[in-house]
Amino acid sequence: MTTPPFEPVSDVDIAIVSAQLGRQARDVVGISARCVCGRPTVVSTSPRLADGTPFPTFYYLSHPGATAAVSELEANHVMAEYSQLLADDDDVSETYRSAHVAYLADRESMGNVPEIDGVSAGGMPTRVKCLHALVAHSLAAGPGVNPIGDLALKRASWSPTVCTCSFEEVTEES
Numbered sequence: 001m002t003t004p005p006f007e008p009v010s011d012v013d014i015a016i017v018s019a020q021l022g023r024q025a026r027d028v029v030g031i032s033a034r035c036v037c038g039r040p041t042v043v044s045t046s047p048r049l050a051d052g053t054p055f056p057t058f059y060y061l062s063h064p065g066a067t068a069a070v071s072e073l074e075a076n077h078v079m080a081e082y083s084q085l086l087a088d089d090d091d092v093s094e095t096y097r098s099a100h101v102a103y104l105a106d107r108e109s110m111g112n113v114p115e116i117d118g119v120s121a122g123g124m125p126t127r128v129k130c131l132h133a134l135v136a137h138s139l140a141a142g143p144g145v146n147p148i149g150d151l152a153l154k155r156a157s158w159s160p161t162v163c164t165c166s167f168e169e170v171t172e173e174s
Contacts, residue, residue: 006030006044006140013040020062026050029110032059032140037163041066042136044106047113054115058107059136065165066139069158070131078155082128082148092147099146100125103137122148 009028017025017040027049033042041063049055061067073079086093103120122137123129124146131152138149139160158164 006032016040017043017062020064035163035165037165039165042139047107047111054113056116056119057121057133059140061132061136065158069156070135073152074131079128095147097125102145
């Protein structure tokens with residue numbers, strides 16, 4: 001079992017993610033993708049929260065700009081379009097199934113939680129349920145792993161190559 005390639009979490013990261021989410025970040029085990037300015041964009045969350053709750057969403061989109069852009073896609077019913085693509089395109093469907101397997105392996109590297117065995121995120125492997133989770137997976141894993149996340153990321157009004165962070169700098173002293 002290998003560990004996904006993410007950076008360790010600092011107190012500053014937790015403070016930034018908490019500010020991004022508008023609530024205290026829970027059980028973050030790594031920063032899986034960062035904005036070009038260095039702030040967290042995707043966090044990895046423990047598959048079992050401290051209170052014992054199973055948590056299947058290993059890759060969690062935290063960046064407000066990315067989250068808003070993906071919410072806009074969802075509001076415009078892009079999920080239905082991508083679900084139809086899965087039904088019509090065998091290559092996309094097969095790559096999406098492979099993304100599901102990769103997601104499960106990444107999460108399981110941080111611990112096995114029997115209650116969520118075989119359950120990934122975003123509707124994988126057969127449907128499109130949450131573009132936020134799929135985009136988070138694409139940002140964490142890199143292009144070519146999750147075809148639906150990649151398509152959504154290309155279509156979003158937000159780009160990982162342009163900083164849109166707008167809140168005050170969080171520092172060790174904060």
